Amino acid sequence: MLRTPAAVQDAERHTAHNYHPLPVVISSAEGAWLTDVDGRRYLDCLAGYSALNFGHRHPTLIAAAHAQLDRLTLTSRAFIHDQFADFCRELAALCGKELVLPMNTGAEAVETGIKVARKWGYQVKGVPDGAANIVVAEGNFHGRTTTIVSFSTDDDARADFGPYTPGFRVVPYGDLTALSEAVDEHTVAVLLEPIQGEQGVVVPPEGYLPGVRRLCTERNVLFIADEIQSGLGRTGATFACEQAGVVPDMYLLGKALGGGIVPVSAVAADADVLGVLKPGQHGSTFGGNPLACAVATEVVRLLATGEFQRRSAELGERLHTGLRALIGKGLVAVRGRGLWAGLDIDPALMSGREACERLMARGVLAKDTHGSTIRLAPPLVITADEIDHALTQLAAVLAS
Incomplete structure (x- = not known):
């Protein structure tokens, strides 16, 4: 039996409803990937609204935190x-x-x-x-x-x-x-x-x-x-x-x-x-x-070191090239720079929320804003193959 539905209900029962999160309950994470309470993995394309630029549990940062906790x-x-x-x-x-x-x-x-x-x-x-x-x-x-x-x-x-x-x-x-x-x-x-x-x-x-x-x-x-x-x-x-x-x-x-x-x-x-x-x-x-x-x-x-800035610039070009190719195929506009993009979905197709729910079903997590717009902001540790995977899933959602 899946644990997610009950976990979502439990989370909502004793909290003020000041957020409308996607119905996913995360239990662990590493790099650009999240795992929910049922063991399903998701590619994180939000990165905590850029709070996770270095991915989940970056080893250098975790080591610094552990060392300081002991002192x-x-x-x-x-x-x-x-x-x-x-x-x-x-x-x-x-x-x-x-x-x-x-x-x-x-x-x-x-x-x-x-x-x-x-x-x-x-x-x-x-x-x-x-x-x-x-x-x-x-x-x-x-x-x-x-x-x-x-x-x-x-x-x-x-x-x-x-x-x-x-x-x-x-x-x-x-x-x-x-x-x-x-x-x-x-x-x-x-x-x-x-x-x-x-x-x-x-x-x-x-x-x-x-x-x-x-x-x-x-x-x-x-x-x-x-x-x-x-x-x-x-x-x-x-x-x-x-x-x-x-x-x-x-x-x-x-x-x-x-x-x-x-x-x-x-x-x-x-x-x-x-x-x-x-x-x-x-x-x-x-x-x-x-x-x-x-x-x-x-x-x-x-x-x-400049490494993460270079990764964002280089991989961002790959991301935006792939996104621009979807204009006219479900997207009406793409904006952004580096590993940061705002996508306007044709509102006749679906809302931004619906798009994010369909992406979630395909193992990619993003977040909507202002109606039919969604934002992509993956961790800067994401790979080229993972960007291609996210683009493939987005194309499938827009074509569905």
Whole structure:
């Protein structure tokens, strides 16, 4: 008798229904493959929304976690531990920035960026107290705190969570004219995803990010890049901004930084930005804890070799070539970069949810978003043969 149906029911019985997961119950994983409670294997083409860029249970990262568990796991930031300096120094070097502020979740990194930008605006730019504004883009997804959903344009994320936090201006993504018109003397930051993930892996128009960089420099505004999903190798470079020849004033990082083992996020910027914070003004008990730093330092070292960025670029070309061949055969559009793709399925065929359920039945796991769109973001350890396998299964689903 299969264990999955009862396990799904049991999981749903005592949890708030804030997610609608696929009806699969995973019990173990290795590399790019997952195994459910009935022993069935699945190719992971989601990678925890990029939290698993290095695959499940990467041996180097698991070894670092095991070693640290035997020594020290938490001190709070009241004390310094022996993993902290290496993590901050090596991540700062990877980002080309002077300072790092470690946190835990992506949303915390975004909240940190917002607070730092406002404080910088008041203390450095000279914006009148309480007047700071930050410009963001339509279709954004930066997290789900009350402040962040205040500038979301997704009704599911925003509706019924007011009153909303003021101080944000929303403009169309990719529209430099609208952005320029929204920035005024009280604007302290432009906060953008260099590629919008939750919206369906939306790549901005050519020249958009360089235009944002020029505008921010000219108007004395911080350019904050939310690279929580797009960063750390996902797009074929360490950061998606690199591929546009752009360096933001602040990176927001998370997901893959924890190696799929512990939640780790961070803000990276130079001292003239992050230096506005003084003791007691911002923090986190678990931010930069020893276990997190031990794992995340190894993540940074894996990225420092460039191997995973190259894999993403090379295998991403194979993935996108295969996906483009399916346009007109069930797909109406494909977007993305590296090992990251948004696929628009012909809505006359099926919804994104139906497509993901049919892929699941064929042993491939992906996730839908916004109706008939699905996202593919396999671990960067995936092989060429495994990409071909996923493409074959997708073609079969679209033809069914």
